[in-house]
Protein backbone atom coordinates (compact mmCIF):
# COMPACT_ATOMS: atom_id res chain seq x y z
CA UNK A 418 0.00 0.00 0.00
CA UNK A 419 1.22 3.53 -0.78
CA UNK A 420 2.13 5.74 2.15
CA UNK A 421 -0.15 8.73 2.78
CA UNK A 422 2.74 11.05 1.96
CA UNK A 423 3.21 9.55 -1.49
CA UNK A 424 -0.22 10.87 -2.55
CA UNK A 425 0.76 14.51 -2.08
CA UNK A 426 1.20 16.64 -5.19
CA UNK A 427 4.87 17.19 -5.98
CA UNK A 428 4.57 20.95 -5.58
CA UNK A 429 3.12 20.67 -2.10
CA UNK A 430 5.50 17.92 -1.03
CA UNK A 431 8.41 20.17 -1.99
CA UNK A 432 7.03 23.22 -0.18
CA UNK A 433 8.90 24.02 3.05
CA UNK A 434 6.94 25.10 6.13
CA UNK A 435 7.55 28.71 7.18
CA UNK A 436 10.70 29.16 9.26
CA UNK A 437 8.70 31.33 11.65
CA UNK A 438 6.50 28.47 12.78
CA UNK A 439 9.20 26.52 14.59
CA UNK A 440 9.75 29.47 16.91
CA UNK A 441 6.09 29.87 17.68
CA UNK A 442 5.77 26.17 18.43
CA UNK A 443 8.73 26.41 20.78
CA UNK A 444 7.50 29.63 22.42
CA UNK A 445 4.04 28.15 22.98
CA UNK A 446 5.54 25.51 25.29
CA UNK A 447 7.10 28.19 27.54
CA UNK A 448 5.78 30.53 30.18
CA UNK A 449 6.38 34.24 30.57
CA UNK A 450 7.40 34.71 26.93
CA UNK A 451 7.61 38.24 25.55
CA UNK A 452 6.85 37.94 21.89
CA UNK A 453 8.45 40.32 19.45
CA UNK A 454 7.79 37.61 16.91
CA UNK A 455 4.33 38.09 15.53
CA UNK A 456 3.56 40.33 12.58
CA UNK A 457 0.30 41.74 13.84
CA UNK A 458 -0.99 44.67 15.87
CA UNK A 459 -1.39 44.20 19.62
CA UNK A 460 -4.45 46.47 19.49
CA UNK A 461 -7.97 45.13 19.34
CA UNK A 462 -9.95 46.31 16.29
CA UNK A 463 -11.57 49.72 16.99
CA UNK A 464 -14.88 49.24 18.79
CA UNK A 465 -17.07 51.02 16.21
CA UNK A 466 -15.82 48.55 13.58
CA UNK A 467 -16.69 45.56 15.76
CA UNK A 468 -20.10 47.07 16.48
CA UNK A 469 -20.87 47.72 12.81
CA UNK A 470 -20.05 44.12 12.04
CA UNK A 471 -22.25 42.59 14.69
CA UNK A 472 -25.08 44.99 13.91
CA UNK A 473 -24.89 43.73 10.34
CA UNK A 474 -25.48 40.23 11.69
CA UNK A 475 -28.37 41.44 13.84
CA UNK A 476 -29.92 42.98 10.75
CA UNK A 477 -29.68 39.65 9.00
CA UNK A 478 -26.91 40.41 6.51
CA UNK A 479 -25.69 36.85 6.54
CA UNK A 480 -25.72 35.95 2.84
CA UNK A 481 -22.98 36.11 0.19
CA UNK A 482 -22.11 39.51 -1.26
CA UNK A 483 -21.23 40.28 -4.88
CA UNK A 484 -18.21 38.19 -5.86
CA UNK A 485 -16.00 41.27 -6.14
CA UNK A 486 -17.15 42.54 -2.74
CA UNK A 487 -19.96 44.92 -1.71
CA UNK A 488 -20.14 47.84 -4.10
CA UNK A 489 -20.43 50.24 -1.14
CA UNK A 490 -17.13 48.93 0.21
CA UNK A 491 -15.44 49.07 -3.20
CA UNK A 492 -16.57 52.69 -3.64
CA UNK A 493 -15.13 53.57 -0.23
CA UNK A 494 -11.86 51.85 -1.17
CA UNK A 495 -11.83 53.84 -4.42
CA UNK A 496 -12.25 57.12 -2.49
CA UNK A 497 -9.77 56.13 0.20
CA UNK A 498 -7.03 55.20 -2.28
CA UNK A 499 -7.54 58.43 -4.19
CA UNK A 500 -7.54 60.63 -1.08
CA UNK A 501 -4.71 59.03 0.84
CA UNK A 502 -2.39 57.73 -1.87
CA UNK A 503 -3.31 59.62 -5.01
CA UNK A 504 -4.13 56.45 -6.97
CA UNK A 505 -7.30 56.27 -9.00
CA UNK A 506 -9.27 53.11 -9.66
CA UNK A 507 -12.85 52.51 -10.67
CA UNK A 508 -14.83 50.60 -8.02
CA UNK A 509 -16.95 48.89 -10.68
CA UNK A 510 -14.23 46.93 -12.42
CA UNK A 511 -10.79 47.77 -11.02
CA UNK A 512 -11.10 46.79 -7.35
CA UNK A 513 -11.56 43.29 -5.94
CA UNK A 514 -12.18 42.62 -2.24
CA UNK A 515 -10.25 39.56 -1.07
CA UNK A 516 -9.68 37.33 1.93
CA UNK A 517 -6.74 39.30 3.29
CA UNK A 518 -3.90 40.75 1.28
CA UNK A 519 -2.68 37.15 1.24
CA UNK A 520 -5.40 36.10 -1.20
CA UNK A 521 -4.84 39.26 -3.22
CA UNK A 522 -1.19 38.26 -3.75
CA UNK A 523 -2.14 34.68 -4.56
CA UNK A 524 -4.76 35.78 -7.12
CA UNK A 525 -2.36 38.27 -8.70
CA UNK A 526 0.23 35.58 -9.27
CA UNK A 527 -2.25 32.96 -10.42
CA UNK A 528 -3.86 35.33 -12.91
CA UNK A 529 -0.63 36.60 -14.45
CA UNK A 530 2.06 33.95 -14.12
CA UNK A 531 2.51 30.96 -16.42
CA UNK A 532 4.76 28.01 -15.58
CA UNK A 533 8.37 29.02 -16.17
CA UNK A 534 7.79 32.76 -15.83
CA UNK A 535 10.28 34.43 -13.53
CA UNK A 536 9.08 36.70 -10.76
CA UNK A 537 11.70 38.95 -9.19
CA UNK A 538 11.23 39.25 -5.45
CA UNK A 539 12.99 41.93 -3.44
CA UNK A 540 14.30 40.21 -0.31
CA UNK A 541 14.29 40.18 2.69
CA UNK A 542 10.52 39.89 2.35
CA UNK A 543 7.27 38.45 3.62
CA UNK A 544 7.63 34.66 3.73
CA UNK A 545 4.63 33.91 1.50
CA UNK A 546 5.82 35.42 -1.78
CA UNK A 547 8.17 32.72 -3.07
CA UNK A 548 5.86 29.80 -2.12
CA UNK A 549 2.90 31.49 -3.84
CA UNK A 550 4.96 31.96 -7.01
CA UNK A 551 6.21 28.36 -6.88
CA UNK A 552 2.70 26.97 -6.36
CA UNK A 553 1.65 28.75 -9.57
CA UNK A 554 4.56 27.14 -11.41
CA UNK A 555 6.50 30.40 -11.61
CA UNK A 556 10.14 30.78 -10.69
CA UNK A 557 10.90 33.10 -7.77
CA UNK A 558 14.09 35.07 -8.41
CA UNK A 559 15.32 36.73 -5.21
CA UNK A 560 17.20 40.02 -5.32
CA UNK A 561 18.86 41.00 -2.09
CA UNK A 562 18.30 44.46 -0.70
CA UNK A 563 21.40 45.33 1.30
CA UNK A 564 21.93 46.71 4.79
CA UNK A 565 24.23 49.44 3.33
CA UNK A 566 21.15 50.84 1.59
CA UNK A 567 19.04 50.41 4.73
CA UNK A 568 17.44 47.45 2.92
CA UNK A 569 16.00 49.57 0.11
CA UNK A 570 16.15 47.80 -3.23
CA UNK A 571 18.14 49.82 -5.76
CA UNK A 572 16.98 50.10 -9.39
CA UNK A 573 20.37 48.83 -10.69
CA UNK A 574 19.89 45.64 -8.67
CA UNK A 575 16.55 45.09 -10.31
CA UNK A 576 18.02 45.77 -13.75
CA UNK A 577 20.73 43.17 -13.15
CA UNK A 578 18.19 40.49 -12.23
CA UNK A 579 16.01 40.82 -15.34
CA UNK A 580 16.22 38.02 -17.91
CA UNK A 581 14.15 37.31 -20.99
CA UNK A 582 11.93 35.11 -18.83
CA UNK A 583 11.14 37.80 -16.26
CA UNK A 584 7.47 38.69 -16.19
CA UNK A 585 6.81 40.38 -12.88
CA UNK A 586 8.39 42.12 -9.93
CA UNK A 587 7.04 41.81 -6.41
CA UNK A 588 7.80 44.77 -4.19
CA UNK A 589 6.78 45.59 -0.65
CA UNK A 590 7.21 49.09 0.78
CA UNK A 591 7.01 49.68 3.72
CA UNK A 592 8.65 46.34 4.06
CA UNK A 593 8.15 43.31 6.23
CA UNK A 594 10.62 42.41 7.83
CA UNK A 595 12.92 45.45 7.53
CA UNK A 596 10.48 48.36 7.80
CA UNK A 597 12.30 49.99 4.87
CA UNK A 598 10.35 52.55 2.85
CA UNK A 599 11.47 53.08 -0.74
CA UNK A 600 12.21 56.70 -1.66
CA UNK A 601 10.36 58.37 -4.51
CA UNK A 602 13.52 58.57 -6.65
CA UNK A 603 14.09 54.83 -6.10
CA UNK A 604 10.52 54.10 -7.16
CA UNK A 605 11.02 56.18 -10.29
CA UNK A 606 14.21 54.22 -11.06
CA UNK A 607 12.39 50.94 -10.50
CA UNK A 608 9.54 52.13 -12.73
CA UNK A 609 12.01 52.84 -15.54
CA UNK A 610 13.42 49.30 -15.36
CA UNK A 611 9.89 47.87 -15.33
CA UNK A 612 8.87 49.93 -18.36
CA UNK A 613 12.05 49.28 -20.35
CA UNK A 614 11.66 45.53 -19.99
CA UNK A 615 7.89 45.53 -20.39
CA UNK A 616 7.33 43.96 -16.95
CA UNK A 617 4.50 44.15 -14.48
CA UNK A 618 4.60 45.00 -10.78
CA UNK A 619 2.76 43.58 -7.82
CA UNK A 620 3.07 46.25 -5.16
CA UNK A 621 2.28 45.05 -1.66
CA UNK A 622 1.31 48.23 0.16
CA UNK A 623 -0.34 46.70 3.20
CA UNK A 624 1.75 48.88 5.53
CA UNK A 625 1.23 52.09 3.52
CA UNK A 626 -0.61 53.86 6.37
CA UNK A 627 2.12 53.01 8.85
CA UNK A 628 4.92 55.37 7.85
CA UNK A 629 6.45 57.64 10.45
CA UNK A 630 8.78 60.10 8.81
CA UNK A 631 8.91 61.65 5.36
CA UNK A 632 5.91 61.43 3.03
CA UNK A 633 5.04 58.14 1.43
CA UNK A 634 4.72 57.55 -2.31
CA UNK A 635 2.66 54.65 -3.59
CA UNK A 636 4.38 52.85 -6.45
CA UNK A 637 0.97 52.59 -8.09
CA UNK A 638 0.67 56.38 -8.12
CA UNK A 639 3.44 56.69 -10.74
CA UNK A 640 1.60 57.45 -13.96
CA UNK A 641 4.04 55.41 -16.08
CA UNK A 642 3.18 52.28 -14.05
CA UNK A 643 -0.57 52.70 -13.97
CA UNK A 644 -1.25 50.03 -16.60
CA UNK A 645 1.42 47.69 -15.27
CA UNK A 646 0.72 47.60 -11.55
CA UNK A 647 -1.45 45.64 -9.18
CA UNK A 648 -1.82 47.41 -5.86
CA UNK A 649 -2.33 44.97 -2.97
CA UNK A 650 -3.50 46.19 0.42
CA UNK A 651 -5.94 45.44 3.20
CA UNK A 652 -7.31 46.12 6.63
CA UNK A 653 -5.15 43.78 8.73
CA UNK A 654 -2.37 46.08 9.79
CA UNK A 655 -3.50 49.72 9.86
CA UNK A 656 -6.94 48.95 11.28
CA UNK A 657 -5.82 46.07 13.54
CA UNK A 658 -8.04 43.58 11.72
CA UNK A 659 -5.77 40.59 11.02
CA UNK A 660 -8.37 38.03 12.13
CA UNK A 661 -11.09 39.52 9.95
CA UNK A 662 -9.27 38.37 6.83
CA UNK A 663 -10.03 41.29 4.58
CA UNK A 664 -7.91 42.81 1.87
CA UNK A 665 -8.18 44.07 -1.69
CA UNK A 666 -6.36 44.41 -4.95
CA UNK A 667 -6.69 47.22 -7.49
CA UNK A 668 -5.37 47.44 -11.03
CA UNK A 669 -6.18 47.38 -14.75
CA UNK A 670 -9.70 46.13 -15.37
CA UNK A 671 -8.63 43.15 -17.54
CA UNK A 672 -6.43 41.82 -14.75
CA UNK A 673 -8.96 42.38 -11.98
CA UNK A 674 -11.65 40.66 -14.06
CA UNK A 675 -9.33 37.69 -14.64
CA UNK A 676 -8.68 37.47 -10.91
CA UNK A 677 -12.41 37.70 -10.27
CA UNK A 678 -12.90 34.55 -12.36
CA UNK A 679 -10.60 32.60 -10.04
CA UNK A 680 -12.07 34.25 -6.95
CA UNK A 681 -15.68 33.44 -7.85
CA UNK A 682 -14.92 29.76 -8.26
CA UNK A 683 -12.58 29.31 -5.34
CA UNK A 684 -13.85 31.76 -2.71
CA UNK A 685 -17.21 33.19 -3.85
CA UNK A 686 -16.65 36.37 -1.87
CA UNK A 687 -14.91 37.67 1.25
CA UNK A 688 -16.75 37.37 4.55
CA UNK A 689 -19.90 39.49 4.60
CA UNK A 690 -19.65 40.50 8.26
CA UNK A 691 -16.02 41.49 7.77
CA UNK A 692 -16.97 43.66 4.80
CA UNK A 693 -19.53 45.50 6.96
CA UNK A 694 -16.78 46.13 9.51
CA UNK A 695 -14.44 47.40 6.80
CA UNK A 696 -17.07 49.88 5.58
CA UNK A 697 -17.15 51.36 9.08
CA UNK A 698 -13.33 51.35 9.26
CA UNK A 699 -13.14 53.47 6.12
CA UNK A 700 -16.02 55.74 7.08
CA UNK A 701 -15.17 56.39 10.72
CA UNK A 702 -11.97 54.55 11.61
CA UNK A 703 -9.33 57.11 10.71
CA UNK A 704 -8.95 58.64 14.13
CA UNK A 705 -8.41 55.27 15.84
CA UNK A 706 -5.97 54.29 13.13
CA UNK A 707 -3.96 57.48 13.63
CA UNK A 708 -3.88 56.91 17.40
CA UNK A 709 -2.42 53.43 16.86
CA UNK A 710 0.08 54.85 14.41
CA UNK A 711 1.19 57.46 16.95
CA UNK A 712 1.81 54.71 19.45
CA UNK A 713 3.82 52.61 16.92
CA UNK A 714 6.03 55.62 16.24
CA UNK A 715 6.82 56.04 19.95
CA UNK A 716 7.60 52.36 20.24
CA UNK A 717 9.78 52.42 17.13
CA UNK A 718 11.83 55.26 18.51
CA UNK A 719 12.21 53.48 21.84
CA UNK A 720 13.26 50.12 20.40
CA UNK A 721 15.65 51.56 17.78
CA UNK A 722 17.42 53.69 20.38
CA UNK A 723 17.54 50.86 22.92
CA UNK A 724 18.90 48.24 20.49
CA UNK A 725 21.58 50.61 19.23
CA UNK A 726 22.53 51.41 22.84
CA UNK A 727 22.95 47.68 23.46
CA UNK A 728 25.30 47.44 20.47
CA UNK A 729 22.83 45.70 18.15
CA UNK A 730 23.16 47.99 15.18
CA UNK A 731 19.79 48.94 13.83
CA UNK A 732 18.45 51.31 11.14
CA UNK A 733 15.54 53.54 12.00
CA UNK A 734 13.01 52.10 9.57
CA UNK A 735 10.45 54.46 8.11
CA UNK A 736 7.43 52.20 8.32
CA UNK A 737 5.53 49.03 9.26
CA UNK A 738 6.10 47.80 12.84
CA UNK A 739 9.36 45.92 12.56
CA UNK A 740 13.01 46.61 13.24
CA UNK A 741 15.75 44.48 11.78
CA UNK A 742 18.88 44.80 13.94
CA UNK A 743 22.16 43.13 13.16
CA UNK A 744 23.34 40.39 15.52
CA UNK A 745 26.62 39.92 13.68
CA UNK A 746 28.61 41.46 16.54
CA UNK A 747 27.61 38.51 18.76
CA UNK A 748 29.26 35.97 16.45
CA UNK A 749 26.05 33.92 16.46
CA UNK A 750 23.98 33.06 13.41
CA UNK A 751 20.57 34.68 13.46
CA UNK A 752 18.98 31.25 14.08
CA UNK A 753 21.30 30.50 17.03
CA UNK A 754 20.76 33.99 18.45
CA UNK A 755 16.95 33.69 18.26
CA UNK A 756 16.91 30.19 19.69
CA UNK A 757 19.25 30.97 22.58
CA UNK A 758 17.41 34.20 23.40
CA UNK A 759 14.12 32.33 23.51
CA UNK A 760 15.47 29.46 25.61
CA UNK A 761 17.40 31.61 28.06
CA UNK A 762 15.39 34.81 28.36
CA UNK A 763 12.01 33.89 26.91
CA UNK A 764 12.03 36.63 24.31
CA UNK A 765 10.75 35.53 20.90
CA UNK A 766 12.19 37.16 17.77
CA UNK A 767 12.43 35.82 14.23
CA UNK A 768 15.80 34.96 12.66
CA UNK A 769 16.37 37.10 9.57
CA UNK A 770 17.28 34.30 7.18
CA UNK A 771 13.67 33.07 7.04
CA UNK A 772 12.92 36.23 5.02
CA UNK A 773 15.66 35.55 2.48
CA UNK A 774 19.39 34.96 2.25
CA UNK A 775 20.30 38.60 2.83
CA UNK A 776 18.46 38.47 6.16
CA UNK A 777 21.16 36.27 7.68
CA UNK A 778 22.93 38.08 10.50
CA UNK A 779 19.78 40.01 11.44
CA UNK A 780 16.68 39.37 13.52
CA UNK A 781 13.18 40.72 13.06
CA UNK A 782 11.63 42.28 16.14
CA UNK A 783 8.03 43.40 15.94
CA UNK A 784 7.29 46.43 18.09
CA UNK A 785 3.54 45.94 17.90
CA UNK A 786 3.51 45.37 21.62
CA UNK A 787 3.23 47.69 24.64
CA UNK A 788 6.10 49.97 25.67
CA UNK A 789 6.13 48.15 29.02
CA UNK A 790 6.67 44.81 27.29
CA UNK A 791 9.27 46.35 24.99
CA UNK A 792 11.10 47.76 27.98
CA UNK A 793 11.14 44.35 29.67
CA UNK A 794 12.28 42.69 26.42
CA UNK A 795 15.18 45.15 26.17
CA UNK A 796 16.22 44.39 29.77
CA UNK A 797 16.21 40.68 29.01
CA UNK A 798 18.16 41.16 25.76
CA UNK A 799 20.72 43.23 27.68
CA UNK A 800 21.12 40.44 30.27
CA UNK A 801 21.45 37.92 27.47
CA UNK A 802 24.13 39.93 25.68
CA UNK A 803 26.12 40.45 28.88
CA UNK A 804 26.31 36.68 29.37
CA UNK A 805 27.46 35.93 25.85
Ligand code: PMP
Nearest residue numbers: 456517518519543593651653664
Ligand atom coordinates in the same frame (compact mmCIF):
# COMPACT_ATOMS: atom_id res chain seq x y z
N1 PMP B 1 1.92 41.31 2.99
C1 PMP B 1 2.79 41.55 3.98
C2 PMP B 1 4.04 42.28 3.68
C3 PMP B 1 2.53 41.10 5.28
O1 PMP B 1 3.41 41.34 6.25
C4 PMP B 1 1.33 40.38 5.53
C5 PMP B 1 0.99 39.85 6.90
N2 PMP B 1 2.04 39.49 7.71
C6 PMP B 1 0.46 40.17 4.46
C7 PMP B 1 0.78 40.66 3.21
C8 PMP B 1 -0.82 39.42 4.63
O2 PMP B 1 -1.81 40.22 5.19
P1 PMP B 1 -3.29 39.73 5.38
O3 PMP B 1 -3.49 39.51 6.84
O4 PMP B 1 -4.13 40.90 4.91
O5 PMP B 1 -3.50 38.52 4.58
